[in-house]
Amino acid sequence: MNRTHILAALLAGxxxxxxxxxxxxxxxxxxxxxxxILPKFYTEMIDVSADLEKYNGYWDQKGIHRxxxxxSDLQQYRLNLGYGHRFSPRWQASIIMPYxxxxxxxxxxxxxxxxxxxxxxxxxxxxxxxLSAWKVRDLKDxxxxxxxxxxxxxxxxxxxxDDVNSSFDVTGRGFYRLDxxxxxxKTIHPWTASLSLAYGTYxxxxxxxxxxxxxxxxxxxxxxxxxxxxxxxxxxxxxxGGDTITGTASLSQIHEADTTINGVRDPSSGFKKTSVGxxxxxxxTDHDWGARxxxxxxxxxxxxxxxxxxxxxxTLGVSYGFR
Amino acid sequence: MGSGKMLLLWLLLVxxxxxxxxxxxxxxxxxxxxxxVACGITGPYVCQDAPDFTLSDTLxxxxxxxxxxLSPGVRGTVIYFTMWCPVCDMHISNMxxxxxxxxxxxxxxxxxxxxxxxxxxxxxxLSNGYSxxxxxxxxxxxxxxxGSFHATMGTTVIIDATGVVRMNEDYKDGSRLKSALSAxx
Numbered sequence: 001m002n003r004t005h006i007l008a009a010l011l012a013g014x015x016x017x018x019x020x021x022x023x024x025x026x027x028x029x030x031x032x033x034x035x036x037i038l039p040k041f042y043t044e045m046i047d048v049s050a051d052l053e054k055y056n057g058y059w060d061q062k063g064i065h066r067x068x069x070x071x072s073d074l075q076q077y078r079l080n081l082g083y084g085h086r087f088s089p090r091w092q093a094s095i096i097m098p099y100x101x102x103x104x105x106x107x108x109x110x111x112x113x114x115x116x117x118x119x120x121x122x123x124x125x126x127x128x129x130x131l132s133a134w135k136v137r138d139l140k141d142x143x144x145x146x147x148x149x150x151x152x153x154x155x156x157x158x159x160x161x162d163d164v165n166s167s168f169d170v171t172g173r174g175f176y177r178l179d180x181x182x183x184x185x186k187t188i189h190p191w192t193a194s195l196s197l198a199y200g201t202y203x204x205x206x207x208x209x210x211x212x213x214x215x216x217x218x219x220x221x222x223x224x225x226x227x228x229x230x231x232x233x234x235x236x237x238x239x240x241g242g243d244t245i246t247g248t249a250s251l252s253q254i255h256e257a258d259t260t261i262n263g264v265r266d267p268s269s270g271f272k273k274t275s276v277g278x279x280x281x282x283x284x285t286d287h288d289w290g291a292r293x294x295x296x297x298x299x300x301x302x303x304x305x306x307x308x309x310x311x312x313x314x315t316l317g318v319s320y321g322f323r
Numbered sequence: 324m325g326s327g328k329m330l331l332l333w334l335l336l337v338x339x340x341x342x343x344x345x346x347x348x349x350x351x352x353x354x355x356x357x358x359x360v361a362c363g364i365t366g367p368y369v370c371q372d373a374p375d376f377t378l379s380d381t382l383x384x385x386x387x388x389x390x391x392x393l394s395p396g397v398r399g400t401v402i403y404f405t406m407w408c409p410v411c412d413m414h415i416s417n418m419x420x421x422x423x424x425x426x427x428x429x430x431x432x433x434x435x436x437x438x439x440x441x442x443x444x445x446x447x448x449l450s451n452g453y454s455x456x457x458x459x460x461x462x463x464x465x466x467x468x469x470g471s472f473h474a475t476m477g478t479t480v481i482i483d484a485t486g487v488v489r490m491n492e493d494y495k496d497g498s499r500l501k502s503a504l505s506a507x508x
Contacts, residue, residue: 058409109437155348166476174348206353210493211475214356266496268417
């Protein structure tokens with residue numbers, strides 16, 4: 001077993017948690033969207049993380065950032081349980097189940113709800129391995145790792161199409177979504193750069209209830225979703241024992257196209273969000289244990305998003321890998 | 324390791340098993356489950372006589388629904404229930420640009436059921452950019468009107484010139500609202 005390979009994979013794996021987790025949460029349904037990727041030579045992994053998402057205004061349809069009313073306090077807490085399993089040297093799968101607590105005071109309106117979020121199931125194929133050079137001596141040392149994956153979001157959360165009072169009470173979107181994902185990552189110690197791209201399409205469904213009221217049934221399909229995230233990591237070795245701290249900075253953007261209702265596009269429904277993130281990850285000497293703390297911050301200025309709440313997401317996570 | 328897997332599986336089962344309504348999303352029903360309503364009596368549903376109310380607008384003027392409905396030249400009245408959230412803003416913006424200008428003989432009201440006071444509602448109206456927008460903002464301080472229309476965030480109600488409810492549902496893309504307004508006598 002090559003120590004460099006393990007370390008590089010751990011770094012890359014740790015980095016992947018941050019950019020994708022930036023896509024979860026919001027008034028539009030919490031949970032879902034986190035990737036769990038096993039490093040090389042690990043057969044299984046359990047990951048537990050807790051998110052605190054604090055809302056701070058929103059971008060309107062024109063991209064103008066607007067503040068929430070005075071006295072507003074909107075927060076969502078999520079506990080994410082993840083399990084990953086490697087089937088072969090190049091194939092792995094994972095499942096992540098969030099549980100969501102909403103705690104909202106908005107103007108004079110107050111509510112507290114909780115329930116499961118939308119569950120995600122991931123399948124990954126490791127198309128190319130990064131040889132993780134310490135020094136570039138040959139062209140092959142520049143070979144990145146390439147992961148190709150598919151993610152199915154299952155609407156296990158509480159959605160606007162259930163018996164809820166408002167959009168603040170929901171914990172999921174209410175739609176199945178299938179994503180195609182590509183992650184390209186390159187490590188040249190002590191640096192790692194990663195680019196993550198995803199394209200997702202929702203499945204059309206029938207709606208016969210909205211916010212607790214039965215309505216005349218209609219067909220609805222949320223717009224296709226594209227997302228991209230770029231991250232850079234730096235690894236710092238703690239002493240000579242092999243423990244490491246990894247710092248990561250990322251820039252993420254997500255865009256969702258307009259919804260269609262009975263096949264007709266609703267031009268007011270799409271959204272866009274740009275955010276930046278930072279994380280610190282700790283990995284033990286044997287690399288089986290990992291812990292991370294991260295912050296994802298929406299850029300709360302005009303033009304950095306449209307039709308979407310601006311939030312800060314704080315995350316604490318712990319993982320354990322089985323070889 | 325075996326116990327770890329079992330624990331995780333158990334947690335997942337507990338979490339997923341405790342949610343009523345989850346199946347509505349996992350296997351959505353297309354069945355029309357709207358309750359059968361009796362027409363001609365006072366109530367919030369389509370074909371019923373709209374419950375009357377009097378509320379203050381954000382400038383302190385008292386507005387009575389029946390007076391608005393019966394005003395000469397008013398073909399219909401639209402009431403939208405707002406809590407000034409991003410989803411509400413999306414709906415109201417859409418209504419403002421694509422619906423309000425096309426129906427000059429219809430009165431449009433936003434019912435603010437969260438601000439709790441005329442002053443707070445006025446602040447919300449101003450900060451969200453809806454002053455002078457073509458909507459009159461009414462202040463439902465004790466949420467009585469919200470209750471009488473069985474409304475929630477985004478509920479949109481159309482009342483015709485005889486006081487009968489023609490539509491009561493969540494706002495979508497505005498097309499159903501426009502269809503219903505165009506069909507008013």
